[in-house]
Amino acid sequence: MGVRHPKFKAAVVQAAPVWMDLEGTVAKTIKYIEDAAKNGAKLVGFPELWVPGYPWHVWIGTPAWAIAKGFVQRYFDNSLTYDSALARQIAEAARDNKITVVLGLSERDGGSLYISQWLIGPDGETIAKRRKLRPTHVERTVFGEGDGSHIAVHERADLGRLGALCCWEHVQPLTKFAMYAQNEQVHVGAWPSFSMYEPFAHALGWETNNAVSKVYAVEGSCFVLAPCAVISREMVDEMCDTEDKRSLVHEGGGHAVIYGPDGSPLAAKLPETEEGILYATIDLAAIGVAKNAADPAGHYSRPDVLRLLFNNKPSRRVEYFSLPHDVTEPKVNGSD
Template sequence: MTSSSKTQYKVAAVQAAPAFLDLNKGVNKAIDYIRQAAEGGASLVAFPEVWLPGYPWWIWLDSPAWGMQFVQRYYENALVIGSSQWDRLRAAAAQYKIHVVLGFSERSGGTLYLAQAIIDDLGEVVATRRKLKPTHAERTVFGEGDGSHLAVHDTALGRVGALCCAEHIQPLTKYAMYSQNEQLHVAAWPSFSVYRGAAFQLSAEANNAASQIYALEGQCYVLAPCATVSKSMIEMLVDSPQKRELLLEGGGFAMIYGPDARPLCKPLPETEEGLLYADIDLGSIGVAKAAYDPTGHYSRPDVLRLLFNKKPSSRVQAFDPEYTELKSAQPEANGEK
């Protein structure tokens, strides 16, 4: 069971364009939505995928050489954990007494990651995670996460987890999350405005279905925040009639689902910015699980099981060669006789 101190509360999902490629303006806008959600009575607010400083749409529009014009600016405006901008976001969560699940491009050393942070209503960081496998062209921009980033965390609002975008198409990833008794899930999306009509698997219909199926399979509440593409973003990214067909303004299709997969709020028009609200009752999860629980009573571990490596994967493991040689030279120190 959960260590939750609240079982009934309100949540909010953001549908809005980022302050594209401008981290400081983006942080200001994020704090404004944090304030609005708290004033609207929400105990948690969820943001879209890499909302700070926005999704790198140029990777879908032209050659890598053409897209290089955006690379330095994107890198410089990515969010660094522990930076002054990071501390401002934490302070806002504490000031407005609201949990925040933030989608951001994380800069760590020389690499960017598709990241999410869970911050509690005291401004404490519950967890940060990275997308396990960037999708398709995203791999030209972002590095990979590891198994430790497929995690569900105890909070005052229950067991909370998060994934990005097409991670919701990965059956084993989802099963790993379901197995951790997730109660509230954030499914962050970047906007459904690219390749409209040409690639149905990138459409709002297909991907909202993925969010809804996550709720149905996991018997958890799912917040699906979704960004929009603004006119100013179109002006920056679209420099030909062909690109005008590839990336459209709007694409916001945010939604919130219950543990029985029921939509819990009315959608906003796809070009409109705002917050969607829904009421949470963790008690209803037990009713949903009475029918389905794929990692519990509705499983067959004697037939099918998941091998899940959730250890952090370090690129470098440092050790002291002298200490290692000394230890190996003393059998009793190694428990040998």
């Protein structure tokens, strides 16, 4: 009997969050989970920092301006904690709809925020909670870092080997290779929006970053689900209090895509200002054909020439220990 190759329907979300509104975005999240499941999807991916939206204000003004406008406090207060009632609502929605969810969120942990992805199984149980290894550029004024344990792929009987990264983690060659080396089959690459600094910053635009997702699919011989957020007119109006700021951020920027392991597009794109869900059939049998040609972490590698040094252990800021309560002094020269 041959190898069993799972085949299922997957979905990616292209939409604007209810920006800096935690409860509103959680409600919208649950609606998309329900819609994806009703349309037969077994997996749904959400954009980077979907909850409560990407902090675009850090790209258009100074830190002092963001504090004075109240953005810093609002963003912190509307970020999600994993042990909250709202987080349980999302997990229950995954369970009730029997769908695996990969959620992008601003994770609040104590006094810090992290760019995180939460992988939730169709039973509502947590598969993994990961953090972006290194926030990009001005993101570092808001978010802390992940560690090597967050560069991981997870075996799922119904979906194959599932992994996830955020945004420009996809332009980090060593991070990508660490994922490929774990035989990733289905990858959720979460993106924010591609309407910032256009048209003068091509590296931040949709053409470059859709190409990055396509290359990841070919390099990893895996399916890439790339959800992408939309910047709404309401978000622009709220952020932009001067004309120079309006020249930096624009409505739209939604460019969600799904690619097969040969780089072929599997779903028609939506208009960049439109909200909706893209669907594609994922047939893991296609991966064997792609890897036959080139498997960069397998037969197409040369570990005698080039190898990756990868620390995948959790990085703990505090290590707790205790001394034994009863310490007996050792005897010296047979003395009592």
